[in-house]
Amino acid sequence: MNNEISKLQPTALWENFYALTQIPRPSKKEQQAAKFVEDFGKKLGLETIVDKVGNVIIxxxxxxxxxxxxxxxxQGHVDMVPQKNSDKQHDFEKDPIETYIEDGWVKANGTTLGADNGIGVAAAMGILQSTDIPHGPIEALFTIDEETGMTGAFGLESGLLDADILLNMDSEDEGELYVGCAGGSNANMIFSYQEVTPEVNTVAFKISLTGLKGGHSGMDIILGRGNANKLMFRLLKEVIAAYGVRLASIDGGSLRNAIPREAFAIVTVPANNVVEFTETVEEFAAIYQSELAATEPNLSLIAEQCDTPASLMDELAQDDLVNAIQACPNGVIRMSDTMPGLVETSLNLAIVKSENGTTKVMCLIRGSVDSAKDDVESTLESLFRLAGADVEFSGQYPGWKPNPDSEILHVMKDVYNKEFGKIPEIKxxxxxxxxxxxxxxYPEWDMISFGPTIRFPHSPDEKVNIETVEKFWKFLVETLKNVPSK
Incomplete structure (x- = not known):
């Protein structure tokens, strides 16, 4: 396995990051990585604690x-988002990440890289093992399962940590200090359907929508990328109405916090409408490629003949599902009035999957204003209840309200200006x-989030800029030297 990234500067960070890439750590299956960090602390002879949910504190x-x-x-989280290209053979529970360097960036071969949040974890490890970096008392907090439920953060107990200041190293633009974040909630909609026998004189097709970029459903939602579920159901609504197409199954998206890159549908088409159906699929492929030319240059939409499915959705359930997905809001809902360029509320129509008489629709709602987020929840609930689905919300987590009087914010602004000759952006x-x-x-904590420049997290295009990692490390080291006194 190529370990060239371990030779980059600063070696203390990159060697640890390379080690993390060799350990499978998809969310909810990150136990090996947590044990690795635990053993790391113990080998250094430092006080090491594993709490009741599996977070590691050193x-x-x-x-x-x-x-x-x-x-x-x-603070950083040890898990990573497991996403890969459809043609990539990779088992995230067994295989290491294959990294390489290209044009000043570290990338992965056909999978997510795990720089989110492996770089932050590696930086904390580098500080823990250092012998020549001045710093006050350090408590490194490595949380689990951040990406699919923030289980580690929710499970952290009071009294385990004695700190005054939290440096979260999980943001993705070097030169920016983050002082607030969005809250979120999971929306779960369930449709039931009867499985009916396919009609005679029909031809089955598999519709495949692939090649989209996907990405982080928070950071990248503003980029206007295609949502595979929305695009697939836009087509389905047309061909069902025009040609009597019937839906057997749908499988779109895989993670709530990733913009869906692929969607697949099995349908049947009356034999006398096959030509028109295939022509319409080609027309929609051209439409999508034209509409999304700037953001999705590799979009592919094809229909290939396949074996006749054992059953179809009953027609009423099919129509309710198609209409609900077509009407479902997606993407940016509202921009912030108080912070220009910041999305206030958004919705990611993340997963639509049918099997065994049930179709599950899963969305992630984000909002920096709780009342506005609640309104998006209410809209979604009204829509899907009207379509006959059961609706529930779960996993609600709070946002982080900015503190303009933050002492560590003022320190870090001054340190950054001294080291790099400019004031960092506050966002x-x-x-x-x-x-x-x-x-x-820990309501008494003074908190800041910062990090190097990472692009396209939660997708196989994820990459981290090497130059900014070095700046991030230097900024961290100098900040530790200048932490306020008690």
């Missing part, structure tokens, strides 16, 4: 002369950082 005393500094939590982020949840458990 405590390092202050270096000589820094004992009076406020205690810092260095909110339309993503579900753990800060809001952790701040509810």
């Amino acid at each position: 405590k390092k005393p202050a270096t000589p002369g820094m004992e009076n500094k406020k205690t810092i939590v260095l 909110g982020i339309h993503a579900g950082l753990e800060c809001g949840i952790l701040g509810a458990v």
Whole structure:
């Protein structure tokens, strides 16, 4: 396996990140990575705690002369989003990530890279093992299952940590300090359908919509990328109405927090309408390629003849599902009035999957204003209840309200200006950082989120900029030197 990234600077960070890429750590299956971090702390002879949900806490005393500094939590999550291209053979529960360097970026071969949040974890590990970096008391917090439920953050108990300041290293634009984030909730809609026998004189087709970029459903939602589920159902509504097409099954998207890149449908078409059906699929492929030429240059939509399915959805359930998905909001709902360029509320129509008489529709709603997020929930509930679905919301997590009087914010602004000759941008982020949840458990914490430049997280195009990782590391080291006194 190529380990060329372990030779990059700073080696303390990159060696640890390379080690993480060799350990399978998809969300909810990240136990090996958590054990790796636990063993790392114990080998250093540092106090190492594993809490009741599996978070790892490693405590390092202050270096000589820094004992009076406020205690810092260095925080990151050990899990990663498992996404791969359809032609890539990769088992995220067994196989290491294949990394390579190209044009100043570290990338992965056909899969997500795991820089989100492996770089932050590796940085904390580098500080823990350092012998020449001055710092006050350090408490490194490595949380589990951030990407699919923030289980680690929700499960963290009060009293385990003694810190005053939290440095979350899970944002993705170098030169920016994040002081607030969106909250979110999961929407779950369930349709029931009767399985009916396919009609005679029909031909079965598999419709495949592939080649979309996908991406992080918070960070990338503003980019206007195609949503495979929305595009698939736009086509289905047309061919069902025009040619009597019947839907047997649908399988679109795989993760709530990833914009769906692929969707597949099995349908039957009356034999005398096959030509018109295939021509319409080709027409829609051209329409999509034209509409999304700038954002989705590799979009592919094809229909291939396949074996006749054993059953179809009953027609009423089919129509209710198609109409509901076609009407479902998706993407940016509203931009912030108070922070220009920041998305206030959004909805990701993430997963639509049918099997055994049930179709599940799963969405992730994000919002930096709780009342606005509640309104999106209400809209979604009304729509799907009218279509006959059961609706429930789960996994609600709070946002993180900015603190304009943050002491560590002022320190980090000054440090960045001194080191790099400019003031960092102060921003909110339309993503579900753990800060809001952790701040509810430890309300006295002063919190900042920062990181290197990562592009296209939650997709196989994920990459991290090498130059910004070096700047991020230097910024972290200098910040630790300048932490306020108690």
